[in-house]
Amino acid sequence: MTELPAGDRASYRLLDILDGTHALRAEFRHRRFRPHFHDTYVIGATEQGAEIFEARGGRHVSPAGSLRLINPGEVHTGAPPRAGVWGYRCLYPSVSLMAGIAAELGRSAPPFFPDMVVPHPALAAMLLRALAGAEGPASRLGREARLRVALAQIVVAQGAERPEIPPMRRAPQAVERTRRFITDHLAQDIGLAEVAQAAGMSRFHLLRVFKAETGLTPFAFQAHARVVQARSLLGRGLSVKQTAAACGFVDRSHFARVFLAIVGVTPAAYRDAVAPTAQRVSKP
Known part of the structure; x- marks a missing residue:
């Protein structure tokens, strides 16, 4: 691991x-x-x-x-x-x-x-x-x-007030549709063509617009959204194996690599730190 x-x-x-x-x-x-x-x-x-x-x-x-x-x-x-x-x-x-x-x-x-x-x-x-x-x-x-x-x-x-975003810089609806589609299908192995279709634009255009607006590629955003969901599930006591499957990761090793790269600790260490013992449904 x-x-x-x-x-x-x-x-x-x-x-x-x-x-x-x-x-x-x-x-x-x-x-x-x-x-x-x-x-x-x-x-x-x-x-x-x-x-x-x-x-x-x-x-x-x-x-x-x-x-x-x-x-x-x-x-x-x-x-x-x-x-x-x-x-x-x-x-x-x-x-x-x-x-x-x-x-x-x-x-x-x-x-x-x-x-x-x-x-x-x-x-x-x-x-x-x-x-x-x-x-x-x-x-x-x-x-x-x-x-x-x-x-x-x-x-x-x-602290200050959040600055107003000029209308020309507001995230286009296509980016928001992309976010929603990815987060609604975290457990599925979706492809770029499906995401682009949901966004309503070509694959190449989507890649450029999404990165420009969010600072991340759609693939990187998917990984982050999966980790956000994983943190919630681990905090509720699910095992690392169950969480990896529920969030669409290929296997535990892949899950551990992505989680560690974003959170800074392993999924098992995170679960041990935040999940009440009584709620843990099985070993990591």
Whole structure:
């Protein structure tokens, strides 16, 4: 089964606070994430070394002491520097959670973070302490309060209103039809001709338009949508084998490779971290 490269470490867990938000602590020397996105925010801080990543058409560096703020749906990569290390902690808060925090601050909408890397050692240290404390023996009240205060401070300092998208840049209906068709057929081995027919355009045109609008090919979007569904099923206690079959992966090995490349931990490790023992229907 696919495992992390030697020298890489990652610990994924489901917090019992903040509506069951997921958190990750990792130290990577070899792991390189392919372009991917999350349906949540990614709010984290680099503890050591630096992260090198591509997003919004450019290259970014997140050194130790900086925040990394990724909005939901933003395609990005992630890797340590050459012959270096990338150590970090991050949280994956949902849109509804961040909307609630923003509302408590008197804002009418979930925050949009215009800067993906923020060199702010004080805020980064606050977030790192709150994330470390979330795994400690303190009361639930204290752990949640520290994390909420850290997130609120980040929203106040860095959050903005989401910019309006000019009409010419709005995703065409064909792209939305493609998204829906792929997500409605995740367990099936669909071909490009079927997807193009559902989109109502030629295969070549679809490939160009979809990549231009989403930053991903239809095949890459399919892999991500399958992983999103897989995370939900693993969290409900399904086995790795059952989840792979339900999400349309060829086999467990293929599933493990794709899941690890996007999430950063193996499906089995993710399931062990987030699925309550009582709900696990069988061994991985």
